[in-house]
Amino acid sequence: MTAQTIMIKDVPKDDRPRERLLKFGAGHLSNQELLAILLGSGTKDESVMSLSNRVLMHFEGLTLMQDAAIEELTAIKGIGTAKGVVILSAIELGKRMNQYKPNEKYVIRSPKDGADYVMEEMRNLNQEHFVVLFLNTKNQIIQRQTIFIGSLNASIVHPREIFREAVKRSAASIIVVHNHPSGDPSPSQEDFHVTRRLLESGKLIGIDVLDHLIIGDRKFVSLKEKGYL
Template identity: 35%
Template sequence: MSISQWPAQERPRERLLEYGAAALSDAELLAIFLRTGVKGRSAVALSRDLLQEFGGLSQLLNASMQQFCAYRGLGQAKYVQLQATLELARRNLACEVARESALSSPQAVRDYLQIQLQGLEQERFLLLLLDSQHRVITLETLSLGTINAATVHPREVVKATLAANAAAVILAHNHPSGVAEPSRADRQITDHIQQALALIDVPVLDHLVVGSGQSCSFAERGWL
């Protein structure tokens, strides 16, 4: 049975209009994006198959074009549409965090950093530079690869902070393993950066570790 033959209250588009996008499952939202299924599989059924095949929504959204297009029912056009949608989400969040203080909209900042880092296969260390009102000045990538004292040096953080005339910073990096729990090395690096920035009177407001669909905040743990 195709989705058009389902009861109206069970169709993803009708459910979105009635209850809002947040009420829909990952599979239902993906089905709206895909619009059509394949022979013998509705868009919702295809979406469930895709989420299971890729291991979840994050892995699907961050799949390479080759991985994405290899699945029956998908193709380059849908891959391009998906990447455009993701970039729109990134830019929307960037605008939101730029307008507000990072302290007055911490969830927006968290969402912004998560969408920048989630699903990456390589570790990336980001530095969010803030002005005296805690509004975003810019976001810089400080390191690619395994995060350790050799790749993320406090001197580089101080240099970037001074160059931007930043009054505060937020640190963020991802764990490609998907587990957001900070390591001992993560805590040591944060301590070193915090000590270095204290010399120029710039606080570290938070360090966010991003995993698969989850994140851990140093500030919420009381570690800063």
């Protein structure tokens, strides 16, 4: 009997994923073991551990799996609709946990605070999203709003839309944020142009633009730290 055909029932009880989780905690399990628990069972010809390993290899790990569609999952031999739905549900729960913000208002004390607030939600977006964080006089976030989706362009991102929302929410200041889908947060000339327009408009209205953050893949650029604001 080869390693490829060993079934869970043939594995010593203490070495099975569920038993290991109960004994050591989920943090001690590999990605393969955690996925095997979600799948629950393999097929008549393949163990659940082998199937979970094949799924991970298909997506080259977890990063690409987070954008998986049900059609791509069920195209993998051994993954039917039921197993595909379980995987997608687990992925979505993970995303929501990462995006969860406590009820207490989040305080911005540094550019990193602002970047941390949006990083997990924005770093893997496939399109540019232009987001505004509206702050009160204590630099607490009172609202987060996506203003525009698409390539950043000064002719499209209208200051009036942003500051109309700021006035409506009685914001004392704002931080504008957008992502670069390439993962590289280096600012472009258009980024500087948009920032300049917003700064000028904010001064006229009396609402400060505290920063313009550009989000990449687990890294960011603050135009304030760059000395632009």
